[in-house]
Amino acid sequence: MSNENQIVKSSLTEIMSIGKAFAESGMFPDIKTAAQAVVKIQAGSEMGIPPFAAMSGIHIIQGKPTVGAGLMAANVKGSGKYDYRVTESTEKVCSIDFFQGKEKIGNSTFTIEDAKKAQTKNLDKFPKNMLFARAISNGVKWFCPDIFNGPVYVPEEMDGLQKTEDVKHEEVKTTTDGKATIVKTDVQKKVVSKDFMTKAVAALEAETDPEQRAVKLKSLLDGPYLFSAAQLAELAPFEAVSITSAAE
Secondary structure (H helix, E strand, O other), X not given: OHHHHHHHOXXXXXXXXXXXXXXXXXXXXXXXXXXXXXXXXXXXXXXXXXXXXXXXXXXXXXXXXXXXXXXXXHHHHOOOOEEEEEEEXXXXXXXXXXXXXXXXXXXXEEEHHHHHHOOOOOOOOOHHHHHHHHHHHHHHHHHOHHHHOOOOEOHHHHOOEEEEEEXXXXXXXXXXXXXXXXXXXXXXXXXXXXXHHHHHHHHHHHOOOHHHHHHXXXXXXXXXXXXXXXXXXXXXXXXXXXXXXXXX
């Protein structure tokens, strides 16, 4: 991981120089300008990913960095802290055990039924690859999110996010004299499309573990998403199930 640490410390001037060279090389069809290359490299730098791997494996979709499943898996293996083992991989299911040291810390399983509910792309052409991508992505978010210093996604998870809107946000802060004041700020939220909502509900329905379902629901509600009243009502039953399960 020493090379990655060096990349994280790279100056903006160095990153811009590398980005210019990569953009002018013509080896990356999705990159049209040096600025686009710099964004990819900077995103990789913040996640501990070297420049060339970032150019090949990171895609910026609607402002969010998405990481290819192979690059995600390689970072788990190379972390020195975590590991994974594929226990089953067919065109129907992919099941992955995650380890911290020698201790198993959890399992991420994604089935063909989950993929159909989530309307995963390229399922007919590459079912094993798509199931692995979703299983490894979920596992990284659930069991070893510190590898990338935050949540990351595979490209298939980003379908359905639409435009963004600035939403008025109120936060109560207590001053030094003990008085509470309301601070109003603008927070950018992603407008949730019907397609994204369908996938979110499908993912919650597919999750059989009440605790993991509660984690996923909280991630949605606390995330940068702008839900309509109808969409919140659609999510309400899952919150009730999670609370009931926790009480039991």
